[in-house]
Amino acid sequence: MRFNRLDLVRYGKFTDRRIEFPDARCDFHMVVGPNEAGKSTLRQAFFDLLFGFHARTPLDFLHAKSELRIAAAIKHDAGTLEFQRVKGNKNTLRAADDTPLPDTLLENILGTTSSEFFDKMFGLDHPRLVQGGNDMLKAQDDVGQVLFQAAAGVAGLGKVYEALQAEASSLWAPKKSRDRLWYSAQAQLDEANAALKAATVRTREWSEANERVQDLQDAAHAERERHQTLLIRRTQLERVRRLAPSLTSLIEYERALNELGAVIELPADAGAILASAELELAKTEQRLATHGVEAARLDNVLAGISFDRAILDARSEIENLEVLRHRYGAHAQNIQRYEGEVEALWKDAVDAATQLGWPSDLVGLQERLPSAPCRRHVEQLLHEHSSVVQALESSQRAVQARQAEIDTLSARLANLSVLDITPALRAALHDAMTLGEPEAAIRKADENVSAAQEELDRAMQAMGSGFTDLSHLAAVQAPSSQTVAGLVSQRLELLSDLKTANARYVEIENIVQERELAIRQYRQMHHPITKEDVWLARQQRNDSWQALRNGDVALAVGGPPFQQHMQYADEVADARLDNVQEAAELQSRQHQLESELLKREHAEKQCQALNAKLRRFDENWSGTCRDLGLPEMPVNQLADWLTQKDSALDAAYRLTAASQELETVLARQSEIRTSLRGALMATGLSVGEASSISVLRIQANDYVGASETGKARRDALTDQLAEARSMLLNLQQTTNAALSNMEQWQQDWSTALRKAGLPDDSQVASAESALSLMELISVKLQQIRQRRVEHIDVMRNELSVFADSAERLASLLAATERGGDPVQISRNLNARLTAARQAQEYAASVGQELDHIRQQIREAQDAILLAGASVRPLLEQSGSPDKESLRKAISRSDRYRSLVEIISATVARLLELGDGYTREQIQAEIEATDLTQLAAEMETLNADITLAASEQTRLAVELAAAVRDFDAISGTDVAARAEAKRQEALAQMANAAERYIKVYTAARLLRWSIDRYREQKQGPMLSRAGEIFSQLTEGSFERLAVDFDREPMVLEGVRSNGSRVAIAGLSDGTRDQLYLALRLAALDLHLQKAKPLPFIADDLFINYDDARARAGLQALATLSQHTQVIFLSHHDHLVDTAKSVFGKDMNIVLL
Known part of the structure; x- marks a missing residue:
């Protein structure tokens, strides 16, 4: 089956996009596009078309799921079929007119191929290529696993097998280990049996244990009561020892308070108030006397200060005049400097005018000087002159050179001869080239026959003497x-x-x-x-x-x-x-x-x-x-016997196929040799009767090469001659245009010279010099005008305004300098302003200081009144006539307050440390105790408490042991728990055994499948994979081989010098090429027994250089002769490489 056309009607980013896949000898199609152009979407479209949309397809970002639709035209054994696939739950296959088709329509075409198998066998992309190489590295010591993974496209098969083995080992193994589930459960069973045996109850032991527990409990209770009594007595003695000193002090403080008698209570800070008032009064009286003397002195100073108020009123104008004096101080010198510069500029302009023959007065110069646009036009023509002349000369030289080249090419073409090649010779040579190495092909076919015979002999020998007839062996009906x-x-x-x-x-x-x-x-x-x-x-x-x-x-x-x-x-x-x-x-x-x-x-x-x-x-x-x-x-x-049987039958089949292949090779080579020899003789070449195909092919290649070389040389000379004549015509047109440009420049030059006042016959150099002098005169005149207008005139006006302002201020302030130098007037007025300002500032400073002294005098008087007012309430409260009596009353009040606070604090401390007792109870307890014997009684009591605590500890330990012994025989659930653990252990052992059988059997079956595939497919698959691998590595590796001396056997690459490299020794890129070779070889073997389906390859050569990418494309070219190959890539540089392999007419689809 192959695709003729694919229509992405509404799918992903595509709308009504048609992709054609025309049939060709090499059924290879290349789809190229940048990233995010839709290559991954196109690859998914093939799967969705053949096997239906995924329920949650992510390709509905542009079109709704219900609108997704793909159409295609495919070719199969029964003819062609056009159909559509839509997104839905049923009737997803539609005819071209949208009528429903049965969902089983494609089963006759696809056979038993599922979507997963199609993806693994007929699909390959770069990530899976890299993953396959890595998986081969992990399984490098297992040839069967390497072949099985590569052929089936299954990644991670080694992990599955290792996981099964690891799980089986964790369940059971001959070597006992507690880490294995079976032995762990067995150990649990032994522990449960031992616990069950130990769970036995005896009457006499139970009675003794119970009686001992009761006796120890009674003894412990009595000892706890005795210990509690001792602790209470010690607490009482400690309270007496702790509170006796405080109670004695409290009695002494109360006696002192009674002796003090009646006391008038004053504020706690009364003493501080009295001392502060006396201190403040003394300091204030001292300050008052000092400030009075200072105020009189400042009044005298202020009366003797005077200043000029008229000068102060004109302060801003005087200051502005002073600023102008400083600003215009250098104007006179600058005016003289600018006038000197004007004279020098005028001299330069007159010199230039003299060279041009112009008048030396200002008006005459301005009349003769051309305008600026006129000078710019002459300057532009000067710049264009060299380019116009150079263009004319270069075009004339190019015409002469091209004419000489045309003459040379015409002579070479007339002397060239070309050989003709007949179609019969081309066809015979093409057939001979398809043979590759004929002798090697015969040797290989003969070696295949010998190897197949040896393999059959080994397989029959392994079957034993009971089976010598292959028909009998094939008739054996073994169980599945x-x-x-x-x-x-x-x-x-x-x-x-x-x-x-x-x-x-x-x-x-x-x-x-x-x-x-x-x-x-x-x-x-x-x-x-x-x-x-x-x-x-x-x-x-x-x-x-x-x-x-x-x-x-x-x-x-x-x-x-x-x-x-x-x-x-x-x-x-x-x-x-x-x-x-x-x-x-x-x-x-x-x-x-x-x-x-x-x-x-x-x-x-x-x-x-x-x-x-x-x-x-x-x-x-x-x-x-x-x-x-x-x-x-x-x-x-x-x-194992069935595997040997299948190996023997497969070896017999391979022997028959190898023999037929040898006969086919010999017949095919004989036929091609005859046709090639006849075609060469028809051209007139001398051909030997016994020449081999290789010799004939070399002769034919030489003849065809000579013919093609002559044709190529003739075509090249013809193309060069046509191109030279076309270029000569263009050069002649360019020369005519250059001549026209030169004539136009001459006309513009004469007109520009007349406007500039220069002779018509002026040369370019003299005109350029005159133009420079004109530009110099223009610049000098402009600079003279700028200095007079922008500098000299402005400074003279500013000096006139300054003199007027100085005269006006002098008249206003009756200055003696009126009519004099304005600079001196400004200096004198500024000096008078400075003196008046200093006198005014001194008077203000003295006035501020006098105001401050007077304020301090008022504050001192207020402070004297305030100090007397603060003491008056204390005198009235204590009834004291003077401050001395008040001081004694304050002393008695402070003593009374101190005793009351001490007594309150002592009573509070007694109650706080008295363990909840009242003062009377504490006092009675202390009075009833002999304080002289307190220390001795405390020491004896502590010793008794220590002994009681030790006895309690001993009884508690013995009681705990007795209770533990009693609990152990008092009818606990130990036996029930032991039986439950025993049953649980038995269940775990049963589950472990059942799971072990399943896992062990699965691992053995997987190992058997891998070994069987290796024995059946290793020979032809390794042979084909070796050829592809050698092609992909450009001969760096010659073939693939298996090291049978290793256990397990190891797959190795054999270099041309015979050295072997294991999978671990291959580079990442070479390991990917090995995986690709194994996949292509497996696909080749699969296509020999199954219907061909399109092979979808996605960016397989990302990490390949150009040479190895070409080799990979050549391998796909071989595959494309057996099935359709659709190659997706985003590397557009591979297009040229692909064309060199498949020809310029190959199908390229651009996204």
């Missing part, structure tokens, strides 16, 4: 791989059950032996009397008595034995009554032994049943092998 896997899994499950049952039997047998040993040891240690022992002693006594009573034995003879038997029976009965506890324990142990014996019997029966079941399975399998004609073998060896 699923059936084999099920049988292997079933037998593994039986073996696992049998192993588990045997382990269980061994475990129970060990328990029985342990029980029997424990009973023997118990008998030896305690000698318990059982009920059977009492019955046996009594039976002997009864037998002796019966013999005496019946007269069977005489009294003298039977009397002593009877007496011994009766005494022994009484002793045994008494001993049993005395040792009833040991007898019960022995009986319990015997019951446990009987239970374990019953379990052993059950486990033994289970082992026998499983052994019988396994034997029946093996017998049934042997019968199945006989029925199917298979050799008898274990079922787990059947998969």
